[in-house]
Amino acid sequence: MTARTLMVQGTTSDAGKSTLVTALCRWLKRQGVSVAPFKPQNMALNSAVTADGGEIGRSQAVQAQACGLAPHTDMNPVLLKPNSDTGAQVIVHGHAVGNMDAVTYHDYKQIAREASLSSHARLAASYGVVMVEGAGSPAEINLRANDIANMGFAEAVDCPVLLIADIDKGGVFAHLVGTLELLSETERARVAGFVINRFRGDIALLRPGLDWLEARTGKPVLGVLPYLTHFHLEAEDAIDRRQTAPDDAAPTVLQVVVPVLRRLSNHTDFDPLRLHPQVNVTFVAAGEAIPAADLIILPGSKSVRADLAWLRANGWQSAIERHLRYGGKVLGICGGLQMLGKRVIDASGLEGPAGESDGFGFLDLDTSLEAQKQLRNVTGRLTLGSSAVSGYEIHAGVCHGPALERPAVWLDDGRRDGACSEDGQVMGTYLHGLFETPSACEALLRWAGLSTVESFDYHALREREIERLADLVDGHLDTALLKSLCGIAAD
Structure with a gap:
């Protein structure tokens, strides 16, 4: 396997892929590693303009900030911006190539795949580690053919995968084991471990489940990330309706x-x-x-x-x-x-x-x-x-x-x-x-x-939140295993 590329996939949408990749990008930067974010295919209406004059998903721009980099089109070579229930504008290497329905895009996927692989190759040649974010779930059977978003990409570049699941919504062990069961044998083999996200409560009560999961799958749990209160990171697509309570001392609201x-x-x-x-x-x-x-x-x-x-x-x-x-x-x-x-x-x-x-x-x-x-x-x-x-x-x-x-x-x-x-x-x-x-x-x-x-510095807030995520990696994940997966020498 290529040690310089590590991919995060999720059991569901909103499992925490974007957040974990952002956290790992800043954590690797703290280790003195040159790291770049990458998402081969993104579907989102939140986008950003890059330094090279293109358009990518907003999450990859935030991840670039975590790496200390200016956003670049190679960080998200394929972006789909839905404009109907069945169609989307297709953006490749930062620029629109046209509107396509689902069937047309399925036929176009080979071209999109080559665009993703060429972008990844350029990043891999320029940085010590490429942190890759998957999309949706790798267990979406109807989307497996010509997949470039999850395991299809991981197989093409031969990289290890971390699988993250959200325990706050319930069913976390079913999500993890069920996802593994729906993967092929070679895909299961490249899952290097699990991360459980948004846990509330006493970790001792979760320990029997973690032991069972490791025994059942033969794969390690790299750690359990706590549920963060009053946390903000720009949403990839879904609207975040959470409202900071207005300050009671404010003169007006x-x-x-x-x-x-x-x-x-x-x-x-x-x-x-x-x-x-x-x-x-x-x-x-x-x-x-x-x-x-x-x-x-x-x-x-x-x-x-x-x-x-x-x-x-x-x-x-x-x-x-x-x-x-x-x-x-x-x-x-x-x-x-x-x-x-x-x-x-x-x-x-x-x-x-x-x-x-x-x-x-x-x-x-x-x-x-x-x-x-x-x-x-x-x-x-x-x-x-x-x-x-x-x-x-x-x-x-x-x-x-x-x-x-x-x-x-x-x-x-x-x-x-x-x-x-x-x-x-x-x-x-x-x-x-x-x-x-x-x-x-x-x-x-x-x-x-x-x-x-009142003056409010949003950029400073986002930087504090990225640092907060990197602290979680140090405090709650197996950093020795992470270093090994990224090809970093142990301390």
């Missing part, structure tokens, strides 16, 4: 409402707000009442016209109009900016059937979707108080109209971004991640209604 669009993208934009001590964020799904708010944020969308129709069907047009009459503020991000305009035109059918849709009409602009996606990391200044801001653009839309004469952001590359309404109540921008810059976050919260805003 800002109420923010966000609709849960069917194809909502980059909802990690709202993590700094969820975690801010003066902000309460409410995500509103289909059929739920739309509460009163100080600020309504229309998020990004992978299918803007379809999500516009969804918003209207769920009463958002009248809710936003009422909100504005009472003096509330509205912010649109990326697809949300496009929805705030007069028309969204998709002449080529890039996000669904070709055609055009009426926007909400709160900003005097039209948007045309074009095949060439805009992918940029940017810096600039908000037109609100000239506050510094940084973020990233991921969009196919190009806006035109008088509203752009009142931009939301002056970009350092000389361009203008977004628009503001004449009355100052409505603002739209293409910048994802704008709340991560403390100065921009403070300016936007003041605009939305907070008179006194």
Whole structure:
């Protein structure tokens, strides 16, 4: 086996694969090892822009931070961004190659496989260890043919695998043993051990089960990771609705409402707000009442016209109009900016059937979707108080109209971004991640209604949480075995 590549697979989605890979990346960095993250195939609507001008899954960007690296397209060579229940935009080496349904993509998998293997080879030639994250479960029988996400990849590069399971949801021993039973003989042989995640309680009560598991499978349990309270790491895809309780000592609390669009993208934009001590964020799904708010944020969308129709069907047009009459503020991000305009035109059918849709009409602009996606990391200044801001653009839309004469952001590359309404109540921008810059976050919260805003450094929080994960590796996993699997000399 190749000692320089180690793969983490999970018995289920959300078992903790992303978290464990992030933890191991930072732990290896602490050991002085040059390490890079890798996920051969990812399906997610949360993405990031890389240093080489491409697009990868957001989790791999966080894992790159854990390694002390800038994100690169080789870290996630195949990204699938769902735009319907049966189809997705396929992104290879950072750039879209087209929309495919499940059957078409199955036929395309050999090309995707070669892209993944070539990216892995480049990383393996440049770093001491490549930490690989699987997707879903290796026991999904219907997806085994031409697999590039789990054991198919592990077999191709001949690497050991750690299998992680979530005990908090129950059935952890069934998950682990059942997954092994559904693997082939060669696949079972490369499972080097188990990690049990999110354990609460007295480890002594779990010990008989661990002993049974090791005797039953002949494989070691590398350790049991505790359930972390008040822990934050950006979600790969599912919306994290957990809300940091607003500080009772805060002078005021800002109420923010966000609709849960069917194809909502980059909802990690709202993590700094969820975690801010003066902000309460409410995500509103289909059929739920739309509460009163100080600020309504229309998020990004992978299918803007379809999500516009969804918003209207769920009463958002009248809710936003009422909100504005009472003096509330509205912010649109990326697809949300496009929805705030007069028309969204998709002449080529890039996000669904070709055609055009009426926007909400709160900003005097039209948007045309074009095949060439805009992918940029940017810096600039908000037109609100000239506050510094940084973020990233991921969009196919190009806006035109008088509203752009009142931009939301002056970009350092000389361009203008977004628009503001004449009355100052409505603002739209293409910048994802704008709340991560403390100065921009403070300016936007003041605009939305907070008179006194506490400074909040989201980047520092994320760094503390990554360090917290690495501490768990030292405290709860068999580090000697981990070093052996990674080809690191023992102390």
